Amino acid sequence: MKNNNTDKQQKAVRRVKAVKAFGEEKLFAMAAVGRGGSGRITIGLDLGDRSCCWCALGADGEVMARGEVITDRQPLELFFGRMPASLVALEVGSHSPWISRLVEKQGHEVVVANARRVKLISESSRKNDDVDAEILARLARADRYLLSPVKHRGAEAQADLMGIRVRAQLVELRTQTVNAARGLQKPLGQRLPSCDTASLTRADAGHLDAAIRGHAERLLGVVEELTKQIEACDKELERIAKARYAQETGRLRQVSGVGPITALTFVLTLDDPARFAKSRDVGAFLGLRPKSRQSGASEPEMRIGKEGDGYLRTLLVQCAQHILSRRGPDTDLKRWGLGIAAKGKKKAKKRAVVAVARKLAVLLHRLWVGGEVYEPLRKNRPGGALKAAA
Numbered sequence: 001m002k003n004n005n006t007d008k009q010q011k012a013v014r015r016v017k018a019v020k021a022f023g024e025e026k027l028f029a030m031a032a033v034g035r036g037g038s039g040r041i042t043i044g045l046d047l048g049d050r051s052c053c054w055c056a057l058g059a060d061g062e063v064m065a066r067g068e069v070i071t072d073r074q075p076l077e078l079f080f081g082r083m084p085a086s087l088v089a090l091e092v093g094s095h096s097p098w099i100s101r102l103v104e105k106q107g108h109e110v111v112v113a114n115a116r117r118v119k120l121i122s123e124s125s126r127k128n129d130d131v132d133a134e135i136l137a138r139l140a141r142a143d144r145y146l147l148s149p150v151k152h153r154g155a156e157a158q159a160d161l162m163g164i165r166v167r168a169q170l171v172e173l174r175t176q177t178v179n180a181a182r183g184l185q186k187p188l189g190q191r192l193p194s195c196d197t198a199s200l201t202r203a204d205a206g207h208l209d210a211a212i213r214g215h216a217e218r219l220l221g222v223v224e225e226l227t228k229q230i231e232a233c234d235k236e237l238e239r240i241a242k243a244r245y246a247q248e249t250g251r252l253r254q255v256s257g258v259g260p261i262t263a264l265t266f267v268l269t270l271d272d273p274a275r276f277a278k279s280r281d282v283g284a285f286l287g288l289r290p291k292s293r294q295s296g297a298s299e300p301e302m303r304i305g306k307e308g309d310g311y312l313r314t315l316l317v318q319c320a321q322h323i324l325s326r327r328g329p330d331t332d333l334k335r336w337g338l339g340i341a342a343k344g345k346k347k348a349k350k351r352a353v354v355a356v357a358r359k360l361a362v363l364l365h366r367l368w369v370g371g372e373v374y375e376p377l378r379k380n381r382p383g384g385a386l387k388a389a390a
Contacts, residue, residue: 040059041087043086044057044088044136046130047090047095048071052068053067053130054133055130055134056137071099076099076103080103080106086109087109089139092150096152097152101152101155111147113139113149154271160264163236164264164268164311165311166233167237170229171230173226174197174230177223178200180219181216181219181220188209188212192205192216202217237264241263245267248267249263249264251368252368254374255319256331257319257323257328265311265312266312266364270365273365274369279362279365279366280362282361282365284305284307285308286309286312287310288305288313289305290303290304316357319360320337323356333376337352337353337359340352
């Protein structure tokens with residue numbers, strides 16, 4: 001085992017040395033003297049799938065060193081383990097969760113930049129990895145809040161969230177397969193039965209002509225298998241919710257229309273409810289707030305921002321549609337949404353759904369933080385204060 005570990009370390013050293021760099025030895029010498037954590041050095045790290053470009057700035061803002069490091073655990077541990085304690089800025093992306101945790105373990109302070117807010121990088125006329133790394137370092141050195149820092153969840157929560165993402169992908173694949181199966185019948189004047197996608201089986205192709213029945217059964221066989229996998233995901237996610245997030249998801253599921261998947265996705269996506277000073281901030285965080293472009297007396301009506309997690313936003317919109325439907329019970333939230341929908345025609349109904357989804361996000365955060373008992377018709381009951389949950 002020792003020989004294997006030594007070989008891996010030596011390979012990591014060779015991989016780090018194989019990439020271009022200048023000024024590294026100066027930084028490593030500073031680390032050898034003592035890693036005091038003064039924060040005078042700021043490092044911008046532009047993440048790539050194969051390698052990451054980095055740029056180190058000194059206290060005076062001059063470029064001390066720059067180079068590349070392989071996007072792999074061992075080279076990154078070796079590289080940042082030799083660096084003096086610094087402020088490291090990197091963009092949010094596929095690799096940013098695990099890299100940010102790795103860099104923090106090496107004693108550095110990490111700022112994860114919101115890529116949508118860093119227009120100096122995304123809209124630059126001279127965009128390349130070296131320049132991007134330097135811009136990240138300069139923005140973090142000037143004021144880290146210019147990067148609109150993103151907070152990543154822990155490794156366990158990230159693994160649990162992967163189960164949510166896998167289920168969403170399976171549902172999307174099933175929908176695409178069903179749509180393909182239905183669409184391929186139409187040129188031949190035949191149709192599959194109208195039913196829910198989860199109910200379609202190979203037997204539903206039995207009435208088709210023999211020439212196309214086999215093709216349809218092949219697609220519907222895929223639908224059957226995807227349905228089995230989705231049901232397995234549902235059971236696994238319910239087990240995770242009961243084992244690790246029973247209290248949080250239980251509070252959210254008090255609201256009619258909020259099921260176990262939505263509740264668990266809400267908890268895992270927000271991760272830490274204390275990150276929001278006010279519950280109203282959750283609507284903006286999930287991109288359910290209208291954009292603003294006010295200038296002088298002009299303040300045009302804009303669409304919602306659609307920032308944040310798109311899948312959770314979709315789930316909240318689906319919950320809002322259930323709340324406003326005939327199946328949804330009578331609640332203050334439903335009455336409020338129907339009041340918006342009654343002010344116009346089709347567009348008013350769409351605005352009502354989004355408005356209810358935004359207010360639902362605020363309500364769920366409030367229930368999560370306050371631990372209160374949800375009263376559906378609180379405004380219509382005398383003395384209807386929220387009760388503390390036992």
